[in-house]
Amino acid sequence: MNIKLVRQMRVLVIDDQVLAKGYLKYSLEELGFQSIDYVDKASHALSAIQRQAYNLIVCAYDLKQEQEGYFLYQQIKEQRILPISAAFVFISADTASDIVHSIVELQPDEFLAKPFTVRDLDRRISRVLQRKQALASVYSLMDNDQFSQALNEVERFLSDPANAEWYPVALKTKGELLLACEYVMQAKEFYQAIINVQNFTWAQLGLVRCLIYLNEDEDAERLILELAFKPESMLAAYDLLSALQIKHKAFDDALECVLTASEISPRNIQRHRQAFDLSRLTHDYEAQFDAAKKIVKYAKNSIHDKPEIYLNVARAGVDFAMTTDDEHSGKLIKQANDYLRQMKSTFPKADVDEQMKVIDARIMYLRDETDNARALLDQLSDEVWETESLEALLDRSKAFHDVGLQQHSLKVLDVIEQRCKTNKESPLFTYYVHQEKSEKSDIELSPKALNNMAVHQFNQGEMGKSLKTFSQAYRVMPKNPAIALNLLQATAINWRKLRGNSKTTQPVIHKCLQTIESAELSDDQERRYQRVKTVLKDLA
Template structure:
């Protein structure tokens, strides 16, 4: 390669070991590079990438206690700090399957195992740069968003039948899939498979068939591809999507659980798996996964308060299914988790999230009147955009406090955000639909109960009315109108069951703290006086 060309290329060397950096820098100088930047960690590397348009990045996988090479590459791609012609090569002494599979997923330009010699480094770097140069028109058109032009450039290279023909063929298939032209992609990949091209051609064929919803054919191909190291992760990812679309959520979860063992650093996949656990009502598994996500994402671009908040949310969901003693222990853990959360992240930035969690904590502890007071005191419904998980949690909080309108408000806000087409948002969309169906079914059930109780009261079947109002109050314990109706029916009864008294106490507590109109307040006082005479257990409730 022309020495003058190499002398003008900007190279970044990222390694946390100074002697190793010095040794590799010497090799780079021998190759002909003169503009060599060095970084000991990801923070320094990102800073250099922000200041300079680099042509080549040589990055060690292990970079000490902070971001590793995988996470750095992910961050640079996400922040668009790598221009289309920049070559990114990972170097590492690690050959563990987890690391190799993770690197394959991100698709750097090359992966070089340590230790390596000067001739090996030179050969691999020159090869990568030549390939980039030969394919530059494809990359540029793709980066500009002109997929049709990128395909035309790929065809031009394929016709030349030179040393980068195979790479151009692979890029063309990926461009067809990216454009959503699945029928044409199927025809193209089938031709490559017939020509006995590498295993990625068969994966492309399977994906194009899956996207056309021919699930049986896709399942057969994807199952075969799981036996190849190169496609072990991606084929299982698409298999999980296939089972998800078929409605077999447990099978999709099991496959993703296996894939995360092969390549654990893919945070969107971990989040998708947690959503599948929630859809399967396995709240304990979802809590464990979100706990793991918080640790894995600590030094990555995915590190955020939402990871810890999601862990807390799942603990609350799981606690609502547990026995009282276990529930108290779990909710105590949530309190500690939130205390540690505000030490890492600014409380002002997550104030709404923390408030909603406090409301749900109070609901889980049975302090429903306090929960509704907190929600009414600090929160007004606004069009301010919140994180998708925050919207879902807010919908749950409003539903648990009996505010159907507030619940639907945040359901609608969340639905507006889920417009992307990928496995993660698909799982979020299904989770949202499932929750909404649950809310609607329960709401309809409550309407029927209230109608039945009202009819029983009008027919002077007061005992029956009390039982039905009590049942409805257990489902919607923060509805003042329902609470007042229950107390009214109880004043007409000669006696009620022991099960009804705790519900009556909650109704009294709710109405004591709720802002009531003068007319309603007078009715409440009247019922309270009557009930305090009828039931000694209720005598200690007086409105202040």
């Protein structure tokens, strides 16, 4: 360790374990550090960083109080509290794969697994601090969003042979700056030139981003699939692939990618939010509910822990309950209420009365108390439309539609749509609002009422009407095997009776078969399915 360098450094240690803190104190002092501050909570760390300029932060990943080190560093990065020229180092005794993936994904300057020696600390921290010092002028310009000037500075840095030791990190920074300046074609050529010399993972990922931006999607996908098999680039590859699939509106495929990545690195809240949005678009109510629950689970005590995420679990639970049988619906309502109680306990002063009325009205509807649900919705104020969250307005629209107030529902969706344009909401949310508006314009009944009516029509022998109603139900519940089986049966009977146009019938049959084959059927459903397959075979 360069003694002259470290004596100029100010260090912050964030750890709530007394023995670990003592060992770090001893180790850092052995290396020559003299100005060292210690805190044991994330909130104290944030205050310290905002008060004092630190050159090095050593943070325990597994903080027990308040929030994990993961969310502390995420907050520091998102709010840009710490300059790029300062070093952030994680230490952790837990090296489980999900934690390692989470840490690597956040890209701290270094990660040390406990236990480590003074020599380990010396070797790893020395290199980080030397790099930060070597590129300090570039990082300072980047901190001030002066990307064009930073690009010129990194070019100057790369032209000096004395800096050869830091060329790899400087080249990586140059690629990031080219993209920040939106010199995409130049960035593509740069990354390709790097790969031709040495196949750095960061250069391949940068090239993929350029290819997607330039609509060279086939080449991008080919490279992404290669990167998905490398541990160091797996998560980034899944994110890029899901972005590519979203670009092409292949939302089912994108959801599969996001869920896979979420399993690998479960603490990434943004990815769970994307899973939530995609599952709504694909009408995967179970996945939507699971994603909402995971957001609450991993957001606990972090900057993401807000009343809205608990409300969203309850809303997702109601959405899911609307598509299931009464027994399952009752269990989902209970879970929704459990999360609402958690919210009230965690945020006792939260002003959520209007949102709670909407959720309560939807639950009343599920319990066949439609008149009570309408009466509760009548109590809602129209004055909060401009201040309520889009999720709250969306739930209000669904509640109106549930109880048969279609025009009220569409009016709320108009407000949401206008706010999406004004506020430039995420494309996924905007797609979902358009989808909701289309479906609620075409279909007057709730998912629950649709299936009940279709079954009644089918049992009454009204095949034409039941086929139409089952089709509407399947449109909003395409993952529901019971709906798919009902539609398949009605389609087969109608086809046999009328010998209709197979060009329009075959795609419906194919989709229904996909849903049914990927689900677990009850014994009764399995018997019905085998009978319907026999009919289809005879008609083929």
